[in-house]
Amino acid sequence: MCETSPIYTEPMATLSDVAARAGVSVSAVSRVLSKSPSSRVSDATRRRIEDAARELDYRPNFAARALKLSRTNVIALVVPDVTNAIFSELMRGIDERAQELGYMVLLARAESMQHQAESLAHLVGQSKVDGVIVQLGDSMTTAYLTALVQSQIPALVVNSRRLGGVGSVTLPDEAGAAAAVQHLASLGHRRIGLVGGLASTDSAQRRATGFAGAMADAGLPVPAEYLTGFGYESAQGRAALSQLATLVEPPSAIVVANINAAFGVLLEAHAHGIRVPEDLSIVALHDAWTADNTWPPLTTVRMPLYELGKASMAAMFERIHSGVITDVVITDPAPELVLRESTSVYRRVFN
Amino acid sequence: MCETSPIYTEPMATLSDVAARAGVSVSAVSRVLSKSPSSRVSDATRRRIEDAARELDYRPNFAARALKLSRTNVIALVVPDVTNAIFSELMRGIDERAQELGYMVLLARAESMQHQAESLAHLVGQSKVDGVIVQLGDSMTTAYLTALVQSQIPALVVNSRRLGGVGSVTLPDEAGAAAAVQHLASLGHRRIGLVGGLASTDSAQRRATGFAGAMADAGLPVPAEYLTGFGYESAQGRAALSQLATLVEPPSAIVVANINAAFGVLLEAHAHGIRVPEDLSIVALHDAWTADNTWPPLTTVRMPLYELGKASMAAMFERIHSGVITDVVITDPAPELVLRESTSVYRRVFN
DNA sequence: TTACAGTGATCAAACGATTGAGCTAAAGAA
DNA sequence: TTCTTTAGCTCAATCGTTTGATCACTGTAA
Numbered sequence: 228m229c230e231t232s233p234i235y236t237e238p239m240a241t242l243s244d245v246a247a248r249a250g251v252s253v254s255a256v257s258r259v260l261s262k263s264p265s266s267r268v269s270d271a272t273r274r275r276i277e278d279a280a281r282e283l284d285y286r287p288n289f290a291a292r293a294l295k296l297s298r299t300n301v302i303a304l305v306v307p308d309v310t311n312a313i314f315s316e317l318m319r320g321i322d323e324r325a326q327e328l329g330y331m332v333l334l335a336r337a338e339s340m341q342h343q344a345e346s347l348a349h350l351v352g353q354s355k356v357d358g359v360i361v362q363l364g365d366s367m368t369t370a371y372l373t374a375l376v377q378s379q380i381p382a383l384v385v386n387s388r389r390l391g392g393v394g395s396v397t398l399p400d401e402a403g404a405a406a407a408v409q410h411l412a413s414l415g416h417r418r419i420g421l422v423g424g425l426a427s428t429d430s431a432q433r434r435a436t437g438f439a440g441a442m443a444d445a446g447l448p449v450p451a452e453y454l455t456g457f458g459y460e461s462a463q464g465r466a467a468l469s470q471l472a473t474l475v476e477p478p479s480a481i482v483v484a485n486i487n488a489a490f491g492v493l494l495e496a497h498a499h500g501i502r503v504p505e506d507l508s509i510v511a512l513h514d515a516w517t518a519d520n521t522w523p524p525l526t527t528v529r530m531p532l533y534e535l536g537k538a539s540m541a542a543m544f545e546r547i548h549s550g551v552i553t554d555v556v557i558t559d560p561a562p563e564l565v566l567r568e569s570t571s572v573y574r575r576v577f578n
Numbered sequence: 579m580c581e582t583s584p585i586y587t588e589p590m591a592t593l594s595d596v597a598a599r600a601g602v603s604v605s606a607v608s609r610v611l612s613k614s615p616s617s618r619v620s621d622a623t624r625r626r627i628e629d630a631a632r633e634l635d636y637r638p639n640f641a642a643r644a645l646k647l648s649r650t651n652v653i654a655l656v657v658p659d660v661t662n663a664i665f666s667e668l669m670r671g672i673d674e675r676a677q678e679l680g681y682m683v684l685l686a687r688a689e690s691m692q693h694q695a696e697s698l699a700h701l702v703g704q705s706k707v708d709g710v711i712v713q714l715g716d717s718m719t720t721a722y723l724t725a726l727v728q729s730q731i732p733a734l735v736v737n738s739r740r741l742g743g744v745g746s747v748t749l750p751d752e753a754g755a756a757a758a759v760q761h762l763a764s765l766g767h768r769r770i771g772l773v774g775g776l777a778s779t780d781s782a783q784r785r786a787t788g789f790a791g792a793m794a795d796a797g798l799p800v801p802a803e804y805l806t807g808f809g810y811e812s813a814q815g816r817a818a819l820s821q822l823a824t825l826v827e828p829p830s831a832i833v834v835a836n837i838n839a840a841f842g843v844l845l846e847a848h849a850h851g852i853r854v855p856e857d858l859s860i861v862a863l864h865d866a867w868t869a870d871n872t873w874p875p876l877t878t879v880r881m882p883l884y885e886l887g888k889a890s891m892a893a894m895f896e897r898i899h900s901g902v903i904t905d906v907v908i909t910d911p912a913p914e915l916v917l918r919e920s921t922s923v924y925r926r927v928f929n
Numbered sequence: 930t931t932a933c934a935g936t937g938a939t940c941a942a943a944c945g946a947t948t949g950a951g952c953t954a955a956a957g958a959a
Numbered sequence: 960t961t962c963t964t965t966a967g968c969t970c971a972a973t974c975g976t977t978t979g980a981t982c983a984c985t986g987t988a989a
Contacts, residue, residue, distance in 0.1 A: 239703055241975055252939045257977060267937055289704040290644035291975035294944050299641065301684075309669055310867060315661040322687055331706070333652075334685035336673055352590055353640040355682070461871070490871040497873065516661060520812070520841040522848065522873030592945055603969045608947060618967055642945035645974050 240283035249279035260285070293354070302543055303333045303356040305347070307364025311487065312515035313532060317362065317385065320536020328544050330357075337364060351380045358543050363387045363428070381546045385539055387429040394552045396539045400430050400512075401437030403528050403562035407482040407510045408441035410526070410564050415573035416508060420453040420478035422467040422488055431456060434484045434512065453478055457488075464491025472499050479573055480508035486515055486527060493521055493569075504571035514565050523568035531557050591634035600630035611636070644705070653894055654684045654707040656698070658715025662838065663866035664883060668713065668736065671887020679895050681708075688715060702731045709894050714738045714779070732897045736890055738780040745903045747890045751781050751863075752788030754879050754913035758833040758861045759792035761877070761915050766924035767859060771804040771829035773818040773839055782807060785835045785863065804829055808839075815842025823850050830924055831859035837866055837878060844872055844920075855922035865916050874919035882908050 245260075246253045251272055258266035259276045268276075279285075293299045304321060306314050318334075325332050333356055350356050358381035363372075375382050376392040383394045404421075411419050421438050424431030435454070442449045452474055457463035464483060468491070471477055483489040489511035493503065501507050503523055511518070514529035534557050545551050596611075597604045602623055609617035610627045619627075630636075644650045655672060657665050669685075676683050684707055701707050709732035714723075726733050727743040734745045762770050772789050775782030786805070793800050803825055808814035815834060819842070822828055834840040840862035844854065852858050854874055862869070865880035885908050893904050 239705070242977095243975080253976085254940080254978075255938060257975095258938095261977080263978085267935095269937065272937080284703075286700065286703040288645070288975050289706045290641050290648075290650065291944090292977080293641035294639070294645050294946090294974090295976045295978090297641075297944075309660075310663070310666040312661070318660055319687070331684065331686075333682065334669075335682075336670070349637065352635075352637040354590070355640045461867075493873075494870065494875075516812075517868055517871065519845065520868065520872050522844075524845075593947095594945080604946085605948075605970080606968065609968095612947080614948085618965090620967065623967080639945050642974090643947080645944090645976090646946050646948090648974075 239288070240280075240285045241288065242285075244283055245276065245279045245285050248283060249275045251276060256280070260287070297354060298357050298547075299354060300329055301331045301333055301356045302358045302360060302540075303335050303347075303350050305335045305337050305359060305361045307337045307362060309334070309336055312517050313486070313513055314362065316515075316532035317536040317539075320533040320538075321360065321540045322536070324537040324540035328540065330540070330544070347375060347378070347380065351378070357547050358382065360385060360539050360543055381543065383539055383543050383546065385535065388554060392552070394542050394546055394554060396535055396542055396555045396557065397433075398430070398530050398532075398535055398557055399562055400433035400530075401440065403512050403530050404434040404437030404482060404484070405441035405444075406528050406562045406564055407512060408438055408445065410510055410528075410570065411480040411482065411508060412441075412445040412447065414480070414508065414570060416478075416480040417447055417573070418453070418476065418478045418480070419447060419449075420471050420481040421455065422464055422471075422481055422483040422492055423454065423456040424459045424484050424488075426456045431459075431484060438482055459485035459488050461487050461491035461494070464488030465495040466491075468492045468495040468499075472501065478507070480510075480570070483509060483511040486511045486513040486518060486525065489525055489527075490517075490521060493525070503569050505574075508570040508573075510564075510570055512562075518565070518567065521569075526567045526570040527565045529563045529565050531560050531562070534560065590639065591636045592639065593636075595634055596627065596630045596636050599634060600626045602627060607631070611638070648705060649708050649898075650705060651680055652682045652684055652707045653891075654686050654698075654701050654710045656686045656688050656710060656712045658688045658713060660685070660687055663868050664837070664864055665713065667866075667883035668887040668890075671884040671889075672711065672891045673887070675888040675891035679891065681891070681895070698726060698729070698731065702729070708898050709733065711736060711890050711894055732894065734890055734894050734897065736886065739905060743903070745893050745897055745905060747886055747893055747906045747908065748784075749781070749881050749883075749886055749908055750913055751784035752791065754863050754881050755785040755788030755833060755835070756792035756795075757879050757913045757915055758863060759789055759796065761861055761879075761921065762831040762833065762859060763792075763796040763798065765831070765859065765921060767829075767831040768798055768924070769804070769827065769829045769831070770798060770800075771822050771832040772800075772806065773815055773822075773832055773834040773843055774805065774807040775810045775835050775839075777807045782810075782835060789833055810836035810839050812838050812842035812845070815839030816846040817842075819843045819846040819850075823852065829858075831861075831921070834860060834862040837862045837864040837869060837876065840876055840878075841868075841872060844876070854920050856925075859921040859924075861915075861921055863913075869916070869918065872920075877918045877921040878916045880914045880916050882911050882913070885911065 242253050242256050246256045255268060256276050259268055259273050260280060322332055347359060360383045362385045384390055385396055386398050388395045388397055408419060423435050439449060455467040455470060457466045483492055489509060492509060496503050496507060503509055510526045512528050512530060514527040518525040518527050538555050538557055542553050542555055545553060593604050593607050597607045606619060607627050610619055610624050611631055673683055698710060711734045713736045735741055736747055737749050739746045739748055759770060774786050790800060806818040806821055808817045834843055840860060843860060847854050847858060854860055861877045863879050863881060865878040869876040869878050889906055889908055893906055896902050896904060
């Protein structure tokens with residue numbers, strides 16, 4: 228089961244190796260290879276240096292560079308839950324832009340940071356990373372956030388505003404919720420409920436606002452008992468539908484503020500013998516590949532998560548390099564309805 | 579929208595700051611704080627140093643340490659697809675053990691590494707990371723792998739063996755497939771099909787072997803047309819069922835080698851009007867929270883992914899510190915059937 | 930002839946930690 | 960008293976880069 232391998236790993240070529248081979252000084256090599264604009268070098272030596280570097284397969288030593296320049300070109304991404312389908316699109320956006328900007332992403336699961344704020348401080352204090360992008364979750368304490376703000380860490384919060392001292396990048400939550408309402412209204416639904424997030428969270432508030440606004444625009448009433456706000460996870464979606472189902476006159480359609488909660492809603496509907504979409508139309512915010520796997524497949528509103536990621540990394544870059552703290556709202560592309568099979572035209576069941 | 583913040587970020591305290599405050603030399607501080615066993619220091623000075631360090635909130639500079647010791651205590655995890663539900667359990671295991679061992683994990687999406695092997699070489703060549711754990715995907719070229727082997731990088735492949743020069747950690751694939759078969763057989767099914775992975779991959783082969791073995795043990799025939807092997811993704815699951823459904827005498831139950839493919843199987847079943855589990859029982863390898871969201875919820879065989887992650891990190895640690903290359907198979911816990919609603923007792927439809 | 934600007938390269942001091950070797954004083958041995 | 964040992968420190972080199980300061984040289988102007 229085991230086998231020892233002699234490790235012949237000849238050490239990487241360094242600047243001075245290249246310098247020796249090219250017959251020049253270390254500084255000349257450094258200036259040429261790091262393409263510094265102030266490099267007054269003759270074409271001949273430049274070529275000799277580049278050749279030598281290529282022949283020795285030279286790669287700059289990350290640690291040495293980081294030490295000298297006191298920046299690592301690495302940023303940390305803190306997410307509450309890697310399992311979340313939403314995270315992966317976000318990650319993809321961040322990663323892509325990071326690569327363009329010459330950065331790498333260190334993924335940190337929030338759960339793994341036991342003494343959370345402290346861990347973050349370590350990350351930056353040790354100058355392992357140049358900045359931190361945090362995707363807020365319901366579980367993140369405010370203590371964590373204030374600690375984050377107080378530390379002078381370049382930080383950025385994704386999809387949550389009203390935090391002084393750290394930047395933010397936010398989704399068009401109102402527009403997304405409104406799009407969902409408009410879809411249902413256009414199908415003839417008048418009794419539309421909301422399965423929302425925790426009222427304490429910023430995004431849940433915005434989605435609720437968008438929902439209310441669109442209902443008003445459509446001239447539809449919103450009874451208080453049609454509004455729930457248990458949270459974004461599956462179990463909380465179940466709880467919400469379970470409550471809505473007991474109403475004397477239950478909604479004929481609901482907007483679910485998060486796709487994960489919608490999974491729970493669907494399960495609970497099955498459990499209650501509520502047929503989707505015949506008895507109840509469901510549209511959820513956020514699109515993900517998992518929406519195809521439910522029965523019926525979920526109609527969703529796709530939110531620009533990929534762009535959220537890209538913009539986050541861009542804002543982080545700005546913050547690091549110019550100290551500018553921005554609050555960005557993604558508007559392009561706009562939330563887009565993805566029609567599947569969980570919504571249908573309203574049929575008067577109480578005819 | 580923008581607001582500039584003056585950055586008062588006073589630089590981190592260094593060893594010499596601590597030394598100055600404690601009135602001792604830098605080396606004394608280093609020896610005390612890095613708890614080196616060869617530190618002959620009086621209790622008095624030790625206490626002075628520790629106090630000074632605490633007061634200044636000293637944290638060792640990562641880059642400096644990495645430069646001097648030429649190791650970073652960071653490993654890279656390369657995954658084909660962050661979206662994959664399987665990945666998150668694996669990641670959790672790796673991350674947890676990494677933390678115990680004083681390591682951090684740099685997540686690298688394989689898709690983001692355009693010139694893949696080259697990127698890897700960069701990662702290690704620059705000594706950004708001490709080693710690389712690779713979760714193989716269908717899309718990973720053999721060129722990539724041979725490059726990985728040839729480089730002297732401490733590397734480890736997850737769930738794929740037969741690679742000289744790099745270690746491996748593998749799931750109990752045969753046992754998992756066998757457990758699935760046994761469950762179906764115990765329900766009275768005799769015509770059992772396999773929706774497998776690509777025959778070129780190691781894990782697909784082992785699962786196919788486990789399937790065949792268990793079928794033989796149960797005294798059940800396996801017609802060649804009951805065996806498919808399109809791949810582990812949803813679309814390929816659809817393709818597989820679409821093919822199986824055309825058979826004159828289709829299977830009454832199938833084992834799907836991967837839960838993601840099972841989602842596709844389920845969709846295709848719906849499309850064909852095949853009722854699950856009445857007309858077709860389905861059991862999939864790998865459990866994930868998404869299995870609860872399908873209709874009907876999927877019966878699965880839970881594979882020890884978390885333990886796979888932990889073992890991987892442990893093996894990586896071994897590899898880095900003692901050069902020992904191991905091939906580990908996870909046996910504990912054994913694959914476990916998670917009963918949901920996609921399987922039921924066989925009823926003779928052709929009576 | 931002397932001075933001076935400009936070019937192309939080198940020197941050397943950092944960055945912050947680690948660590949083998951060397952130093953000093955006190956204690957013990959001869 | 961003198962020599963050796965040892966506990967308790969400090970010295971100084973080193974890891975690989977970056978970068979302001981410096982230097983040697985050539986060509987030009989005064």
